[in-house]
Amino acid sequence: MAILETRALNKWFGGLHVTGGVDFALQRGEIHCLIGPNGAGKSTLFRLILGEHLPTSGQILYEGNDITKAKSFERIRRGISVKFQVPGIFKALSVRQNLQIALQHHCPPAELDGEIDRLLEFLKLTEARHQLAGNLSHGQKQWLEIGMAVGLKPRLLLLDEPTAGMTPDETAATGEMVQALNRDGVTVLAVEHDMAFVRQIAHKVTVLHFGKIFAQGTINEIVADERVAAIYLGDATHA
Amino acid sequence: MQGTNSLMKTLGLLQGPQTLGKGKPFWSAFTLVVALACAYPLFADGYDVGNNVYFFNWAFMALGLSLIWGYGGTLSFGQTAFFGVAGYTYGVISINFGDAYGLTIFALVASVAAAALLAAALGYFLFFGRISGVFLGIVTLSVTLVLERFMAQTAGPEWRVGAARLNGYNGMGGMPSLTIPWFGSDIVLFPDVQLYYFTLALLIACYLGLRILVNSRFGNVLVAIRENPQRAEMLGYDIRVYQLVTFIIGSALAGLSGVLYTSWGNYITPASMGMTAAALPIVWVAVGGRSDLTTTLIGAMLVLAGFQALTIHGSQYALVVMGALLVLTVLIAPRGLVFGLGTLVAGLVNRKPKRQGE
Numbered sequence: 001m002a003i004l005e006t007r008a009l010n011k012w013f014g015g016l017h018v019t020g021g022v023d024f025a026l027q028r029g030e031i032h033c034l035i036g037p038n039g040a041g042k043s044t045l046f047r048l049i050l051g052e053h054l055p056t057s058g059q060i061l062y063e064g065n066d067i068t069k070a071k072s073f074e075r076i077r078r079g080i081s082v083k084f085q086v087p088g089i090f091k092a093l094s095v096r097q098n099l100q101i102a103l104q105h106h107c108p109p110a111e112l113d114g115e116i117d118r119l120l121e122f123l124k125l126t127e128a129r130h131q132l133a134g135n136l137s138h139g140q141k142q143w144l145e146i147g148m149a150v151g152l153k154p155r156l157l158l159l160d161e162p163t164a165g166m167t168p169d170e171t172a173a174t175g176e177m178v179q180a181l182n183r184d185g186v187t188v189l190a191v192e193h194d195m196a197f198v199r200q201i202a203h204k205v206t207v208l209h210f211g212k213i214f215a216q217g218t219i220n221e222i223v224a225d226e227r228v229a230a231i232y233l234g235d236a237t238h239a
Numbered sequence: 240m241q242g243t244n245s246l247m248k249t250l251g252l253l254q255g256p257q258t259l260g261k262g263k264p265f266w267s268a269f270t271l272v273v274a275l276a277c278a279y280p281l282f283a284d285g286y287d288v289g290n291n292v293y294f295f296n297w298a299f300m301a302l303g304l305s306l307i308w309g310y311g312g313t314l315s316f317g318q319t320a321f322f323g324v325a326g327y328t329y330g331v332i333s334i335n336f337g338d339a340y341g342l343t344i345f346a347l348v349a350s351v352a353a354a355a356l357l358a359a360a361l362g363y364f365l366f367f368g369r370i371s372g373v374f375l376g377i378v379t380l381s382v383t384l385v386l387e388r389f390m391a392q393t394a395g396p397e398w399r400v401g402a403a404r405l406n407g408y409n410g411m412g413g414m415p416s417l418t419i420p421w422f423g424s425d426i427v428l429f430p431d432v433q434l435y436y437f438t439l440a441l442l443i444a445c446y447l448g449l450r451i452l453v454n455s456r457f458g459n460v461l462v463a464i465r466e467n468p469q470r471a472e473m474l475g476y477d478i479r480v481y482q483l484v485t486f487i488i489g490s491a492l493a494g495l496s497g498v499l500y501t502s503w504g505n506y507i508t509p510a511s512m513g514m515t516a517a518a519l520p521i522v523w524v525a526v527g528g529r530s531d532l533t534t535t536l537i538g539a540m541l542v543l544a545g546f547q548a549l550t551i552h553g554s555q556y557a558l559v560v561m562g563a564l565l566v567l568t569v570l571i572a573p574r575g576l577v578f579g580l581g582t583l584v585a586g587l588v589n590r591k592p593k594r595q596g597e
């Protein structure tokens with residue numbers, strides 16, 4: 001069954017048709033990667049799913065319910081969470097506080113401290129817990145942002161370029177974490193440019209181009225598709 | 240068991256990530272300051288005691304603005320609207336009903352409630368209409384200026400509520416002072432020692448209560464909204480509700496200032512909602528350090544005292560000095576002069592014990 005579905009989803013920014021009639025279905029339990037050249041509309045599709053932008057037309061269904069007009073925080077409370085492309089951490093607050101704010105919403109007060117400590121450990125941020133989040137290294141910021149998204153215990157996790165700026169080791173660790181979450185039942189939709197990473201985690205890949213679904217399939221099918229290679233101008237063939 | 244436990248938890252929030260000052264050094268200093276403040280009337284003359292009450296009166300407005308602006312990140316330029324509405328409401332109620340049977344206390348509560356109600360209505364429109372930043376500042380400023388204009392044209396005898404004449408630009412006077420009913424004879428809180436202690440107690444209660452609030456879960460979300468409202472919403476928080484509640488609490492405190500001021504001087508004028516009046520709280524709060532309750536309080540007291548000293552000594556430049564002070568703060572210590580000093584001291588104090596331990 002689809003956990004998330006978009007029906008004829010359109011978004012215009014003035015004269016710019018950024019999302020062009022997207023019919024997209026995300027199956028429960030899958031890790032689905034969204035790829036496409038810069039400006040293809042990947043982040044915009046995320047924003048539509050999150051309610052940050054309202055679609056010009058079309059419908060979004062989550063777990064069978066129409067959430068097209070739901071407020072962002074309502075969607076989050078229903079079990080969606082997101083790691084943004086640009087880390088949206090609270091820079092002037094400590095690392096620990098960042099996680100506390102993410103967790104305190106659903107975590108019983110008695111378990112909160114333990115839960116934060118576990119997450120810090122998991123993110124390898126225990127040492128840095130009293131630092132201001134704004135002072136972290138770029139990779140650590142990414143981890144913190146991922147930690148905040150994961151800390152919400154989502155059923156659907158949206159990751160916009162989770163490994164951008166990470167070392168190969170960090171990227172591999174992120175991949176393992178995503179797979180571990182997925183084994184626990186979390187459905188994952190990830191935008192990613194790193195094709196090695198996509199190969200590591202993706203059950204299914206969707207290619208977005210000029211706001212439209214251009215191709216869909218397994219990573220091998222996508223990589224073998226000459227049309228896809230063409231729109232990347234050879235970019236995707238790195239994989 | 241359960242009760243004491245949650246009480247201890249609540250008291251634990253008196254210090255936390257959102258407030259400067261923790262541990263023995265801070266609370267010793269706090270106790271010392273409170274003790275000095277309590278002893279002050281024993282040494283000072285009546286005029287100075289009354290004058291201190293005047294300073295205390297404004298502190299509530301400063302603390303409220305610190306909450307809304309410093310913690311919540313929303314710059315309201317019109318907190319004086321709530322000050323004025325509460326002040327006038329106190330006048331109308333207390334002039335009509337008198338000061339027997341603790342009715343002035345009822346007037347106080349009702350007036351603060353009136354300010355809170357106005358804040359709820361205005362705040363609903365602002366936050367649920369997603370108005371923020373500079374526009375929110377403009378709207379709140381407009382509200383206070385409109386109220387000032389409106390009250391200024393109520394000079395005619397037809398502008399009265401029962402026995403209370405609004406009196407236009409000259410302001411409303413003759414309302415009774417706060418009076419606490421007491422066995423035998425009521426305690427009239429005339430600008431004097433009793434009023435001093437009453438206001439001081441109220442101020443300490445509000446200060447400590449706010450410390451608990453900002454270090455609570457609510458406070459965590461509030462500073463998160465200040466840092467990055469979009470992210471806070473994407474963590475599942477309805478930020479509009481948090482902003483609205485904060486605005487109501489902060490504005491109720493401005494209202495409390497208004498009531499205390501009106502009762503203190505038995506007088507309130509439209510000018511209390513004018514441009515100058517609206518700008519001054521911003522200076523007090525910014526100079527001290529708006530993102531912390533303690534630095535806000537210290538800063539507000541210092542700036543108020545400085546402003547008064549300037550005006551008493553006949554300087555026409557008091558307002559210019561205030562403006563210059565604000566500019567200076569923004570340039571040298573954007574988070575506030577007292578705040579800068581405070582973090583410096585806190586850094587030194589916290590470093591010492593560690594060295595000894597090692």
Ligand SMILES: Nc1ncnc2c1ncn2[C@@H]1O[C@H](COP(=O)(O)OP(=O)(O)OP(=O)(O)O)[C@@H](O)[C@H]1O
Binds near residue numbers: 018037041085
């Ligand atoms: N708020 C906006 N207003 C106007 N145009 C926008 C807005 N947001 C995005 N766009 C445009 O929509 C197009 C798609 O942007 P989007 O960020 O969704 O691309 P993307 O696929 O995420 O790209 P990247 O790989 O660079 O992150 C771009 O041309 C962008 O300039």
Ligand SMILES: [Mg+2]
Binds near residue numbers: 042043044085160
């Ligand atoms: Mg993008």
